[in-house]
Amino acid sequence: MEVLNTLGRVRIPFVPEHDGSVGIYVCGPTVQANPHVGHGRSAVAFDVIRRYLMYRGYAVTYVRNITDIDDKIITAANEQGVSIEDVATRAAERFEATQDALGVLRPDIEPRATDHIAEIIDMIGDLIVKDHAYVAGGDVYFAVRSFAHYARLSNRNLDEMLAGARIATGDIKRDPLDFALWKAAKPGEPQWPSPWGPGRPGWHIECSAMARRYLGDTLDIHGGGTDLIFPHHENEIAQSEAVTGRPFAKVWLHNGMVTLSGEKMSKSTGHFVDLATLLADHPPLAIRLFYLRAHYRSNVEFSPDLIADAVASFERLQSFRRRHADMEGTALDAGIVAAFETAMDDDFNTPVALGVLFDAVREGNRLSDEGGEATGVAAAVERILEVLGLIPEATGSDRLDGLAADLEGLAAELGLAPGRGVEETLERVIDHRTEARANKDWSTSDKIRDGLASIGIVIEDGADGVAWHRK
């Protein structure tokens, strides 16, 4: 298995620190507002990486933080006249709802910054003792120049950065590039006691503290969006390595951005599409498929047409699964599985993996059309879909929940008594149509099909009977 490490931009074999186990830390959201399509992309990218590592037999510990204290949360709370806990809790709930819908597995550990103030304070204290940080007023800053490897991840030159840096007037920092580890409390802001006076953590330190707490000094994989490379991940490296003297992460993986008419989606500019809305309007896993069509590292353009494209593509997979259900216990087609693994071993190349998947789908359908044995192919398809997280919850799409009244109405129109349950009512309606077809009463037959379609039930006449599914 090979991955492209952002650090050094080199392809390297993936070898975890400890045999058989992998610790992953992914930067999660700052919970201040509703998630947009870009947040979903990042979550899905690392969810697939996690699932594939598990598939490959690693014991994965997946940590994704929630940053629940930050300037923007405070601003939002003040604007809405509620507490920061309210803002954070509500935003976190919405975030998790979208994650669930996208089929993103819950993290093994989901630490919150405000639950780790003690670890944060310890780490800052350590940095001061080691002369990598200094107190100024009630603030504490990291002294960037004290860390020789600073800016190695983003490949920047400190002096050139300085030339272009904003000069804040009256700055108490020793160097304009220094960043805050601890911010002195301002009136009306949430605060915690510390050796340097009451205050709150700066933005980057919580990730260093929490990653170390749960995964130790060296992470196998650290992930996040490309927009976090500088300064966030750069600062994490500086803080963590200055304390431990060990490499902070073996591998850095970064997902590309989602763009909208060519430009990055971004909360702050208002240039974004709300994720929950998108998920409500489409099969959520079709959105997941939309993300997976491009390699995780590239940027991906969003548009309604491209979503429609992904929905149609997803429907093809669904149709295949309906046709090839009940594959339990079947041996997987080895060639297909091997091709899938080759694709994923190559830096999690999901577009190629999807190519393998759709090749297999065509092959399976062809075999079935010819009356051949497609179970091995179908079982392999199912396995791949599982690893990619593209199998819908059984409880959702093909149940008749909520359609009882509609179906009974339809039955009544046809002069049929309702069945004992929705299923049976539908059965009676379909039987009635089958009878009509047998009598070549096409108008009745088509009317029933249209009626069912209008309540979201699709009828397909096949060689071996009538099949239905929900749209």
Added chain:
RNA sequence: GGCGACGUGGCCGAGUGGUUAGGCAGAGGUCUGCAAAACCUCGUACCCCGGUUCAAUUCCGGGCGUCGCCUCCA
């Protein structure tokens, strides 16, 4: 300006020094009462200019263009 990524058929999107990516859309066909689903066939694509090579979309150089980061950001 610095750092990084990228320019592929109607759209999206992999990939390779010479041999089919894949998806969506489109055309024709098979099946079918019709429809849907499915299958078969069809598109000789690789920003421009040089260079290396028997051979370049793929390697090298230059140009043009797009995007990301350099400030909060997945």
